[in-house]
Amino acid sequence: MKKHLILLFLLTLSFGMTAQKTQEQAAPTSSNKHAIGLGAGSGFALDYSYKINNRFSISSRFNMLAYSVEELEEEVDGQNVLIDATVDFKNIDIVFSYYPFNTAFRLIGGVGYFTDNSLNINLSFDEKVTIGEVDFTSDQVGEITIDNKWQQISPYAGIAFGRAVPNSKFGFAVELGTYFSGAPEVSLDATGIIENTKNQESLLEDSFSELKYRPYLSLRLSYSI
Amino acid sequence: MKIINKLICTLLFMGITSCDIDKITSLKDDFRITVTPDAVDNKKEIQINNATNSNPVTSDIKMSISGDAASNIYTSDGSSSFKFDQGKIVIGLKKGMEPSPENPIHASVKVEAEGYLSKTKILTFDGSGSESININLLKIDDLPKTIQIVEETGALSDDETTTDIEVSITSSDETEELAKIVLEAGSSFEDNNGEPVEGSNLVMNIETYELQTQIVDEQTGYSATEEIEEITIPASRDDEEATLDPFSVISVDTTLDGTPVNISENTPAKVNVFVPDDGQEYQVFFVEKGSNTAIPIPSLVGNVANRSVGSNAFTQLQFEAFLNGLYFIAIKIYQSAFCSEDLTTLTFSNNMAADVYRITLKEDGNIKSSSNVTLFNGEETTIQFHPKNDRIYSLTVINKGKDVLNQEIICGMVYPTFELGVTETASYVIPMGITCPSVSIALDETPIYYKSIGENTFYPYGKAVAGELNSSPKLDPNTDYQFQFFYEITRTTEAILGSEIEELIDSYDLDEICVEIEAEI
Numbered sequence: 001m002k003k004h005l006i007l008l009f010l011l012t013l014s015f016g017m018t019a020q021k022t023q024e025q026a027a028p029t030s031s032n033k034h035a036i037g038l039g040a041g042s043g044f045a046l047d048y049s050y051k052i053n054n055r056f057s058i059s060s061r062f063n064m065l066a067y068s069v070e071e072l073e074e075e076v077d078g079q080n081v082l083i084d085a086t087v088d089f090k091n092i093d094i095v096f097s098y099y100p101f102n103t104a105f106r107l108i109g110g111v112g113y114f115t116d117n118s119l120n121i122n123l124s125f126d127e128k129v130t131i132g133e134v135d136f137t138s139d140q141v142g143e144i145t146i147d148n149k150w151q152q153i154s155p156y157a158g159i160a161f162g163r164a165v166p167n168s169k170f171g172f173a174v175e176l177g178t179y180f181s182g183a184p185e186v187s188l189d190a191t192g193i194i195e196n197t198k199n200q201e202s203l204l205e206d207s208f209s210e211l212k213y214r215p216y217l218s219l220r221l222s223y224s225i
Numbered sequence: 226m227k228i229i230n231k232l233i234c235t236l237l238f239m240g241i242t243s244c245d246i247d248k249i250t251s252l253k254d255d256f257r258i259t260v261t262p263d264a265v266d267n268k269k270e271i272q273i274n275n276a277t278n279s280n281p282v283t284s285d286i287k288m289s290i291s292g293d294a295a296s297n298i299y300t301s302d303g304s305s306s307f308k309f310d311q312g313k314i315v316i317g318l319k320k321g322m323e324p325s326p327e328n329p330i331h332a333s334v335k336v337e338a339e340g341y342l343s344k345t346k347i348l349t350f351d352g353s354g355s356e357s358i359n360i361n362l363l364k365i366d367d368l369p370k371t372i373q374i375v376e377e378t379g380a381l382s383d384d385e386t387t388t389d390i391e392v393s394i395t396s397s398d399e400t401e402e403l404a405k406i407v408l409e410a411g412s413s414f415e416d417n418n419g420e421p422v423e424g425s426n427l428v429m430n431i432e433t434y435e436l437q438t439q440i441v442d443e444q445t446g447y448s449a450t451e452e453i454e455e456i457t458i459p460a461s462r463d464d465e466e467a468t469l470d471p472f473s474v475i476s477v478d479t480t481l482d483g484t485p486v487n488i489s490e491n492t493p494a495k496v497n498v499f500v501p502d503d504g505q506e507y508q509v510f511f512v513e514k515g516s517n518t519a520i521p522i523p524s525l526v527g528n529v530a531n532r533s534v535g536s537n538a539f540t541q542l543q544f545e546a547f548l549n550g551l552y553f554i555a556i557k558i559y560q561s562a563f564c565s566e567d568l569t570t571l572t573f574s575n576n577m578a579a580d581v582y583r584i585t586l587k588e589d590g591n592i593k594s595s596s597n598v599t600l601f602n603g604e605e606t607t608i609q610f611h612p613k614n615d616r617i618y619s620l621t622v623i624n625k626g627k628d629v630l631n632q633e634i635i636c637g638m639v640y641p642t643f644e645l646g647v648t649e650t651a652s653y654v655i656p657m658g659i660t661c662p663s664v665s666i667a668l669d670e671t672p673i674y675y676k677s678i679g680e681n682t683f684y685p686y687g688k689a690v691a692g693e694l695n696s697s698p699k700l701d702p703n704t705d706y707q708f709q710f711f712y713e714i715t716r717t718t719e720a721i722l723g724s725e726i727e728e729l730i731d732s733y734d735l736d737e738i739c740v741e742i743e744a745e746i
Contacts, residue, residue: 077258077665123258131264132303140321144258193320196259196658196667196691207252 035165037061037222039175043089045218049097049164057097057164063112063216065089073126080126089214090116091179093156097164104173108158112179119148119184129193142192148184148208155180158216171222178216183209259658259665259692262712264303265317267324268355268670269348270711273312273336276361279682281312284339288314292332294350297322301671302713310714317355324350340365342374342432355670355688357599370397371435379408379427381481385492386412386427394433394475403433404475405497412494414479414486421489424481434474564614564636571608571620571634575600577646578698579672579685583623584608586634588616600645601672601688602696612636625684650696653727658692661739667692671710678705678720700726 032051039045043065051057068086075081095110123144129136158177165171186205190197273282286309290298297319299305307314324330329351337343341362348358363372379390390408395401408429414422479486488494573584579602585595586608598606612618614636622630622645629645658667669691674683675698686708687697700706702724709717 074253076253076256079258081258129260130303131262132299133305134264134299134303134319136320193261193263194258196261196665196669197257199259199658199667199692200256203255204252207255 032165032167032224035171035222035224037164037171037173037220039063039218039220041175041217041219042215045220047220049222051163051165054102055099057106059093059095059097059110059164061093061095063089063091063093076123081123082126084122084124086118086120088116088118088120089114091154095156095158097160099163104161104163106160106164108156108160108175108177110156112154112156114150114152114154117150117152117181121146125194131193136193140192142190142194144194144197145189146204147187147189148211149187150181150184150211150214154182154214156216160220162220162222164222166222166224169224171224173218173220173222175216175218175220179214181212181214183212257660257665259660259667261320261669262666263301263317263669263671264299264320265301266320266322266670267330267350267352268301268315268317269350270313270315270355270357270672271334271336272357272359273309273338274359274361275341276363277367282309282338282341282362283312284341286312286336286338288337289335290316290332291335294318294322294330294332298332300713301711304713310711313711313715315711318350322350323352325352336360336362338362342368342372354604355672357672357685359597359599373397373403373433375431377429377431379429381425381427384413384421384423386410390427390429392429392431394431396435402497403435404431406431406477407495408488409492409495412492413489414481415489416486419490422481422484422486424484424486426482428480430476430478430480432476432478434476564612568609569612569634569636569638569640571640572605572642573598573600573607573622573645574605574642575602575646576644578602578648578650578696579687580624580645580648581685582629582645583621585621585623586610587619587621590617590619593618599672599685601685602646602650605642649699651699651727653697655687655694655697655726656692657689657694659738668710671712673697674709675700675706676709677701678707683707683709697726700724 034051035049037045037047037049039047039061043063045061045063047059047061049057049059066086066088068084070084072083072085073080074083091112091114093110093112095108097106097108099106123146125138125141125143128138129141156177156179158175160173160175160177162173162175163171164173183205186201186208188198188201188204271288273286274280275282288307288309290307298316299319300307301315301317307316318324318330322330329349332348332350333345334348335343335345341364344360344362346358346360363369365374368374373394375392375394377390377392379386379388381387386408388410390412391405392407393405394403396403406429414424414427416422479488571586573582575582579600581597581599583595583597584606586593593610594608600606612634618634618636620630620632620634621628622643624645624647629647630643632643634640657671657673658665668689671689673686673689673694675686676683687694689710700723702722704723705720706723706726707718707720709715
């Protein structure tokens with residue numbers, strides 16, 4: 001269902017884009033060559049863009065997504081667990097924008113270099129566990145740590161509505177894209193009396209192998225300099 | 226061109242969204258948290274056997290544990306009540322405690338069984354995984370002549386003995402007086418805190434072990450050296466080149482109205498122990514039961530010895546001691562030169578299937594150390610000793626009655642690891658875990674035993690680690706086998722044909738097993 005909605009959204013955008021193109025064709029071209037931008041969406045972004053010509057521009061940008069949740073109560077396999085999760089992505093991208101319709105719509109391609117690219121999940125028990133007469137406090141029960149790490153260099157492709165270097169002083173853009181990061185390297189560690197949960201590593205590897213594409217969404221405000 | 230552009234855009238985003246989200250969202254439902262059924266790590270599987278015939282001791286066995294770690298020792302299923310089944314129990318340190326070879330944890334276990342001499346043994350937890358320990362108990366009715374028990378009783382009045390109580394033990398060949406202990410009239414008694422103890426009926430129990438004692442048994446191969454823990458030599462300026470050499474083992478237990486007591490410091494017992502007249506100089510040490518530290522007698526008593534003036538030779542050593550109901554071992558200092566400054570280390574490995582090996586080291590034909598060692602695949606064990614110049618050492622290793630190794634040990638030689646493995650391994654891995662709807666369980670550090678239907682004795686089959694059993698012995702496909710492991714009780718399977726082991730798990734009704742497991746949990 002989610003896939004269908006996204007597809008519908010994209011098709012709608014595509015038709016909308018055609019309509020927009022007719023209006024913008026009449027817009028005068030600008031002599032602005034440089035711009036800086038601030039973005040927010042799937043993280044925060046800071047960029048610099050240079051307009052090569054009316055069809056192409058090049059951008060260098062720094063993206064950061066650092067987010068964590070702590071002690072999220074969940075039930076996993078019948079056990080009440082507390083989940084701590086940390087996402088830490090920091091990357092520097094070099095991307096080219098191509099304006100196929102001579103409008104603000106652009107196709108973007110490039111490469112990202114990730115200095116940090118991990119997703120860590122930590123599960124601990126909410127309650128004590130008793131085996132015979134022996135009580136194990138939630139600390140003594142142990143914890144499950146799942147680390148996902150993606151490759152450092154990832155190709156990027158996306159589309160945006162809004163110019164990299166705006167025609168006027170300020171510009172606004174929406175960008176949607178993805179890094180082709182490959183399947184993450186998954187490691188699972190478990191300690192204490194749940195140590196044998198390590199046997200779930202292959203399940204995790206299989207599930208997380210689907211996370212080959214890292215989505216990118218940005219609402220960008222730019223300023224031409 | 227417009228159409229192509231639109232197509233590119235659409236395809237691009239189809240690609241973006243093409244991942245199988247279901248796999249991620251169902252992960253929470255599919256993920257299984259495996260809780261171990263074991264409350265302990267560093268397991269010790271203790272098997273109590275009759276020293277004379279290697280049969281498990283089936284009478285009511287009592288085990289008490291002392292030492293700093295005692296309160297953290299439980300059975301696998303988390304019980305502090307130590308119940309033996311067919312002479313077997315598995316104990317260990319509460320999970321989370323992390324001893325290491327550098328920081329081991331020691332505990333002293335005392336094993337008592339009706340009709341047998343009690344025995345105290347030190348357990349060392351050093352983080353090196355589970356260990357199988359055989360403890361051989363001597364049946365009182367069937368003692369070798371070289372192990373003697375003498376019991377004397379006495380009456381107390383006003384908490385003091387009214388007459389002299391004397392216990393004398395002569396060697397089995399009646400050539401030596403092994404020990405004579407005299408409690409003079411007026412002796413009084415204390416508890417472990419040094420507080421006076423009241424009572425009226427005194428029982429003094431003396432056990433002596435002559436060290437040449439051996440019981441020739443294929444499985445146990447009992448020797449009295451088992452009664453002595455490895456002893457740490459106290460640092461001494463004068464004894465840099467000396468080693469402690471036990472020559473007499475005496476156990477003294479004193480009870481007052483059934484309660485263990487110590488002899489008061491004010492009325493020490495007079496003790497005579499026999500010392501061979503061989504021109505060597507001797508010193509005597511106490512070794513408390515359940516301890517591996519020798520305490521020099523002079524630090525315990527005022528009047529140490531009656532050594533002849535100007536001579537190192539004497540035949541009897543007399544001293545006064547506050548016998549504290551614990552082991553007493555007399556030890557001589559051997560002053561011959563050693564062949565090497567360094568300890569000789571003999572390492573034994575098993576890279577084949579699990580087996581039990583009887584490893585015996587003899588010095589001039591007398592047993593210096595002898596023990597049954599269970600080595601699972603990939604495990605090692607070592608013997609360390611300080612060989613002397615003028616002695617001949619021989620090493621033998623026996624497996625199921627057959628010599629695996631027969632080697633003369635030459636002073637100063639460095640020996641490579643002796644590989645003892647003899648039993649071929651099977652190529653398959655046997656799963657030792659199960660996932661049920663409400664719980665996943667995996668056996669860990671759990672020894673599995675087996676025997677063919679025609680045999681009486683179970684042999685080690687392998688050790689289940691993290692829910693898997695590797696390197697098990699290759700079985701005869703046409704023979705029926707039984708398998709056994711211990712969890713709360715000894716659990717033994719029905720007979721299974723050797724050829725069916727590999728498919729064993731698949732053939733079980735897992736639903737039925739899960740119902741049973743869930744009912745137990």
